[in-house]
Amino acid sequence: MDNALRLLTLFREHEKVRLSDAREFLGVAHSTAHRLLAMLAYHGFVRQEPDSKVYVAGPMLVEIGLAAVRNMDIRLHARPVLEELAEWAGETVHLVGLEGASVRYLDAVESPKSLRVAARTGTTLAANCTASGKALLAALSRSEVEALFPADRPLPGETERSITDPAALLAELDRVRERGYAVNEEESEDGVASVAVAVPGLRGRPVAALAVSAPLSRLPAERVQAVAAHLHEEAERLALRAGLTPDRS
Missing domain, CATH: 1.10.10.10 (Winged helix-like DNA-binding domain superfamily/Winged helix DNA-binding domain)
Structure with missing residues (x-):
């Protein structure tokens, strides 16, 4: 090797x-x-x-190089979007990428509030335990998800509320696809809630996810929908800025 x-x-x-x-x-x-x-x-x-x-x-080596360039580009294009999102929401905002069965936090802008979710830039977590991970996994086929999380073994968990049953994860991903966004209520950290949407990319594969994270008390159900709608708008804008989707104007 x-x-x-x-x-x-x-x-x-x-x-x-x-x-x-x-x-x-x-x-x-x-x-x-x-x-x-x-x-x-x-x-x-x-x-x-x-x-x-x-x-x-060969094509695989070229693709790895292009993927690295795309990841650098998405962070560059995402920074102003993250800053505007954080100002609008008043909460911590993350840019997150999928790495196998985990997610990596690529960049973040923290909330200015004294009680806030800390930036996780550079860290990784099990994808099934995060809103961003579920948003990205929902873009995969069922067979791709099953390859990452085999049905014969429990999933990694971060808290007592983490989804650790493969069948339950598949059902949750169906709900994510139906409503168009993912949520996380104390699944990655006690007292923390998140909302996330995937950033559309080429060939229908998302390149990253945008997530708003806050103390659970500041993300009630009625606010989750408003945040998700705004995240969708910003995700589309980011994809356009990064040249990942055509300008239809």
Whole structure:
């Protein structure tokens, strides 16, 4: 595995890599270098040009690079949206991305109130325990969700109110799809509630989620709907700013 990862770094410096280049770079036998390149090609990280037999970056490696760029771009475009949302709501607002069965908090603007939800920028939580995670999971197919959360094992929990039953999570995601937003009442932290919507992206796959988090007492049911409606507007605006959806004006 170490040699395979080292070999990938060679494509950062060279557009085309020959088998002899890989062998010399790693200091391994010809057969070992060939096996490693074949494995990377099988998984789409590199591809071999049929005529010259040299190796170039494959679709998976290109996609990883593009994903990193998109994540940097979405944070850049999201910052003014987060600031305006936080001012409108008076509560802490997060930009959140999905990483497998977890979510990562990419950026945040904290509420100015003394009693507030702290920014979680850089941290990760189980996706099933957060409003943002449920908003993002709801955009996946049932089979994709089941692959992340197998039915034969309990889900991770953060509090006593966390959804830890796979079947209950699937039912909750159906509700999220029906109403168009996700909620979290003390599922990730006692006394904290959140509302989240997905930010639409290319090919119908969301790139992130916007979430408003507040002490439970400041997010009653009647306010949740108003916050969700405003989040939808801001999510569409963010997607437009980032060039993820066409301008229909």
